[in-house]
Amino acid sequence: MSVALLWVVTPHFEASTGTGFLVSVRKGNRLFDSSRIFSRDRNVPCKVRVMKRGKQKLSVSSLNAELDSSCIGASGLERGSKFSVLSSLVVTPADNLFMTSKQKVYDVVLKQAALLQRQLGTKEDIEVKPDFVLPGPLGLLDEAYERCREVCAEYAKTFYLGTLLMTPERRKAIWAIYVWCRRTDELVDGPNASHITPTALDRWETRLEDIFIVRPFDMLDAALSDTVSRFPIDIQPFRDMIEGMRMDLRKSRYKNFDELYLYCYYVAGTVGLMSVPVMGIAPESRATTESVYNAALALGIANQLTNILRDVGEDARRGRIYLPQDELAQSGLSEEDIFAGKVTEKWRHFMKKQIIRARKFFDEAENGVTELSSASRWPVWASLLLYRQILDEIEANDYNNFTRRAYVSKSKKILALPAAYFKSVIPPTRLPSPLVKA
Numbered sequence: 001m002s003v004a005l006l007w008v009v010t011p012h013f014e015a016s017t018g019t020g021f022l023v024s025v026r027k028g029n030r031l032f033d034s035s036r037i038f039s040r041d042r043n044v045p046c047k048v049r050v051m052k053r054g055k056q057k058l059s060v061s062s063l064n065a066e067l068d069s070s071c072i073g074a075s076g077l078e079r080g081s082k083f084s085v086l087s088s089l090v091v092t093p094a095d096n097l098f099m100t101s102k103q104k105v106y107d108v109v110l111k112q113a114a115l116l117q118r119q120l121g122t123k124e125d126i127e128v129k130p131d132f133v134l135p136g137p138l139g140l141l142d143e144a145y146e147r148c149r150e151v152c153a154e155y156a157k158t159f160y161l162g163t164l165l166m167t168p169e170r171r172k173a174i175w176a177i178y179v180w181c182r183r184t185d186e187l188v189d190g191p192n193a194s195h196i197t198p199t200a201l202d203r204w205e206t207r208l209e210d211i212f213i214v215r216p217f218d219m220l221d222a223a224l225s226d227t228v229s230r231f232p233i234d235i236q237p238f239r240d241m242i243e244g245m246r247m248d249l250r251k252s253r254y255k256n257f258d259e260l261y262l263y264c265y266y267v268a269g270t271v272g273l274m275s276v277p278v279m280g281i282a283p284e285s286r287a288t289t290e291s292v293y294n295a296a297l298a299l300g301i302a303n304q305l306t307n308i309l310r311d312v313g314e315d316a317r318r319g320r321i322y323l324p325q326d327e328l329a330q331s332g333l334s335e336e337d338i339f340a341g342k343v344t345e346k347w348r349h350f351m352k353k354q355i356i357r358a359r360k361f362f363d364e365a366e367n368g369v370t371e372l373s374s375a376s377r378w379p380v381w382a383s384l385l386l387y388r389q390i391l392d393e394i395e396a397n398d399y400n401n402f403t404r405r406a407y408v409s410k411s412k413k414i415l416a417l418p419a420a421y422f423k424s425v426i427p428p429t430r431l432p433s434p435l436v437k438a
């Protein structure tokens with residue numbers, strides 16, 4: 001597996017051509033030469049050395065190698081960047097001040113659904129653009145997607161197997177989105193997290209904007225540039241995920257569920273919104289686009305809540321408590337109880353309520369999976385069933401999520417696959433349902 005290692009001398013850059021990074025990529029009627037990847041300011045050159053590594057297992061640090069240079073800067077020092085942060089959900093007009101997080105996020109869902117409908121006309125139009133014709137022995141874009149595939153296969157084995165069930169165009173797009181999400185998450189959760197500052201995240205956001213105007217920084221970004229030009233994907237969920245990382249930098253406590261919900265939207269609900277335009281809605285579905293987006297959002301929230309409940313002990317050891325403070329207090333629990341990590345009756349009672357809530361989000365998501373295009377349903381069902389089982393495992397561990405990590409065994413994972421398959425062959429509902437247009 002070859003991984004490009006990039007050293008960036010300044011935040012502006014132009015790739016050197018030393019190592020055969022030299023295939024032109026056709027983008028609609030435009031051609032861009034990926035060996036010469038330009039910064040926003042085309043007059044400011046910056047050297048990027050591209051070095052191929054021999055076949056080796058990808059590691060967290062190899063993924064980060066590329067991130068370090070572009071986000072932290074070669075020295076890891078702040079550079080007083082002039083990059084601006086563009087607005088996303090966080091820009092709240094005065095009359096939004098009293099809205100709950102759910103209402104604010106629902107506004108995003110409505111906007112995303114409207115954008116998708118506007119871009120596609122009708123759902124029957126969902127068709128990806130044809131493949132680019134690439135010169136060279138192995139198209140640069142093919143190589144870019146191949147790297148995304150490798151990262152995905154390495155980091156998310158079960159999920160990767162699920163993507164193999166999708167159509168080739170869709171699976172490539174999901175890999176590219178996955179890699180971008182993973183890298184974004186690594187910024188605050190990876191080995192270099194201590195070097196990450198809000199300015200570094202601003203740079204990452206500038207780099208995201210470049211992806212959307214097809215000026216990718218590296219190969220993995222090039223795959224996403226291609227994906228977002230083929231599918232009707234909007235930038236906002238991506239921006240919002242970066243906002244979630246900012247939140248992670250500045251916040252380690254959540255007053256109530258409203259605050260936590262917003263965090264879960266940023267870091268995981270956004271993944272659902274990014275994925276729907278790729279997964280596609282079944283042409284025969286009678287569900288509204290916004291209801292499908294809402295279900296996708298619910299699956300992201302459910303996954304993240306599950307993740308938080310599974311990792312209570314691990315997070316506490318990093319000084320983080322994602323659980324709503326007011327609900328902890330209502331159950332007679334304090335921060336000290338979390339740090340002490342003792343499973344008490346109060347804790348069990350608190351956890352039972354949290355699990356009920358997470359399951360409700362999974363239930364909400366279920367209705368939407370059936371409305372997805374047929375080839376996308378199996379992997380989504382599989383991921384839903386597998387992630388939901390983590391909640392069962394927490395129960396099976398008698399709610400000891402302080403010192404025991406709930407995980408789904410291989411045999412249970414294998415059993416979930418046929419179950420997911422049978423669910424996925426159920427066609428979209430033709431009967432009136434809460435998801436169906438009036």
Ligand SMILES: CC(C)=CCC/C(C)=C/CC/C(C)=C/CC/C(C)=C/[C@@H]1[C@@H](COP(=O)(O)OP(=O)(O)O)[C@]1(C)CC/C=C(\C)CC/C=C(\C)CCC=C(C)C
Nearest residue numbers: 178181182268271272275295296299300303304307368383
């Ligand atoms: C088929 C499918 C599931 C597609 C989504 C693929 C995709 C782009 C995944 C990106 C995941 C990612 C790396 C997110 C970064 C932030 C993060 C780490 C979120 C947590 C994921 C778990 O990751 P982690 O590797 O840390 O987990 P483990 O420790 O290994 O357990 C999250 C908990 C959130 C992930 C959220 C989703 C996968 C959203 C799923 C929603 C959809 C795919 C929409 C489906 C559509 C409908 C209508 C229901």
